Amino acid sequence: MEKICVAVRVRPPVDLESSTTTTNSNGSHWKVEDNRISLHRSLAGTPLPPALSYTFDHVFDHDCSNSTVYDLLTKDIIHAVLQGFNGTAFAYGQTSSGKTFTMNGSDNNPGIIHRAVKDIFSKTNMSTEREFLIRVSYMEIYNEEINDLFAVENQKLQIHESLERGIFVAGLREEIVNSAEQVLKLIEMGEVNRHFGETNMNARSSRSHTIFRMVIESKGKDSGSNDHSSLDDAIRVSVLNLVDLAGSERIAKTGAGGVRLKEGKHINKSLMTLGNVINKLSDGAKQRGHIPYRDSKLTRILQPALGGNAKTSIICTVAPEEVHIEETKGTLQFASRAKRITNCVQVNEFKAQGALACRLGAERTPR
Numbered sequence: 318m319e320k321i322c323v324a325v326r327v328r329p330p331v332d333l334e335s336s337t338t339t340t341n342s343n344g345s346h347w348k349v350e351d352n353r354i355s356l357h358r359s360l361a362g363t364p365l366p367p368a369l370s371y372t373f374d375h376v377f378d379h380d381c382s383n384s385t386v387y388d389l390l391t392k393d394i395i396h397a398v399l400q401g402f403n404g405t406a407f408a409y410g411q412t413s414s415g416k417t418f419t420m421n422g423s424d425n426n427p428g429i430i431h432r433a434v435k436d437i438f439s440k441t442n443m444s445t446e447r448e449f450l451i452r453v454s455y456m457e458i459y460n461e462e463i464n465d466l467f468a469v470e471n472q473k474l475q476i477h478e479s480l481e482r483g484i485f486v487a488g489l490r491e492e493i494v495n496s497a498e499q500v501l502k503l504i505e506m507g508e509v510n511r512h513f514g515e516t517n518m519n520a521r522s523s524r525s526h527t528i529f530r531m532v533i534e535s536k537g538k539d540s541g542s543n544d545h546s547s548l549d550d551a552i553r554v555s556v557l558n559l560v561d562l563a564g565s566e567r568i569a570k571t572g573a574g575g576v577r578l579k580e581g582k583h584i585n586k587s588l589m590t591l592g593n594v595i596n597k598l599s600d601g602a603k604q605r606g607h608i609p610y611r612d613s614k615l616t617r618i619l620q621p622a623l624g625g626n627a628k629t630s631i632i633c634t635v636a637p638e639e640v641h642i643e644e645t646k647g648t649l650q651f652a653s654r655a656k657r658i659t660n661c662v663q664v665n666e667f668k669a670q671g672a673l674a675c676r677l678g679a680e681r682t683p684r
């Protein structure tokens with residue numbers, strides 16, 4: 318059993334005037350100390366004890382770089398995926414709090430996805446013991462429909478489950494890839510197909526949840542031994558999901574109407590289901606009861622990452638401004654609940670036989 322790793326990241330204040338402080342006009346501000354974030358208030362300039370205080374695995378203040386976030390929060394998961402464990406990292410938070418900045422980054426400050434891809438190829442290229450076959454796919458959930466970001470014609474895809482593949486999206490294009498550059502180019506092409514839109518809160522707001530997925534298969538390099546039953550024959554298959562969720566939003570604040578309003582309702586509904594799943598899971602095994610994974614496509618796809626067989630980290634992004642205090646409290650409560658979830662993690666290792674062996678034989682391009 319292994320706990321989900323939960324971190325909070327505070328984005329820099331939007332108002333440049335107040336960029337050196339997160340204190341607000343009513344004297345309340347979020348203070349970050351080590352792995353703790355607290356809401357402080359002051360009365361006529363006299364500081365009062367924190368009104369609220371939360372502790373997480375990590376708390377990243379506004380001056381923290383994407384490189385630090387990657388190193389402390391996701392690097393271990395990425396390395397575990399190469400050992401055969403499933404891994405998921407996702408960003409959760411209100412609109413405009415920095416989820417896309419964290420997952421995708423910018424040209425001079427690459428995010429988690431870019432760093433993970435580079436890291437994976439640098440490790441697999443260096444491996445003297447195992448050979449790897451890597452496949453990638455990229456999908457979005459827009460208005461509760463799954464679309465393929467690598468192939469626009471693949472829309473309204475369905476989720477299925479099988480013994481061999483677990484939970485999967487049928488018809489999603491998977492590309493076999495051999496280098497980080499190839500993957501980053503594919504992602505760039507996929508980004509063009511993603512739904513963004515302008516709201517009052519964010520000039521480039523993600524209007525869908527996106528899931529970038531890498532499936533990594535590996536087997537021991539031929540040792541030259543004739544012992545066909547040796548453990549080296551075992552094939553490891555792991556799945557890495559890197560998820561950028563759309564932001565929860567107050568319709569009044571985003572000024573949404575028409576298409577934006579419809580999108581906002583779908584976003585809020587699926588995030589509410591995610592919250593319900595997290596709440597149920599955090600209740601502990603005895604009180605849990607039915608977990609409503611099937612109530613949204615997002616939770617169905619993330620099912621293995623939430624209480625299942627995956628190493629998972631969640632980065633909860635928050636905005637420091639006074640006007641967002643209620644949303645920030647909501648995000649921190651979500652994060653506190655998520656912290657209590659335990660997953661049951663194991664290496665996915667199979668004997669190379671039957672259909673899987675045939676498929677690997679056909680697809681494997683030795684690295």
Ligand SMILES: Nc1ncnc2c1ncn2[C@@H]1O[C@H](COP(=O)(O)OP(=O)(O)OP(=O)(O)O)[C@@H](O)[C@H]1O
Pocket residue numbers: 327328329379410411412413414415416417418419519521522523524562563564565634
């Ligand atoms: N840690 C950060 N450092 C510098 N700039 C940031 C940081 N986090 C966010 N920003 C900036 O704040 C703005 C909003 O961030 P972003 O688009 O990542 O938010 P989001 O949570 O993905 O929003 P939405 O849910 O609406 O898509 C962007 O201009 C982004 O560059």
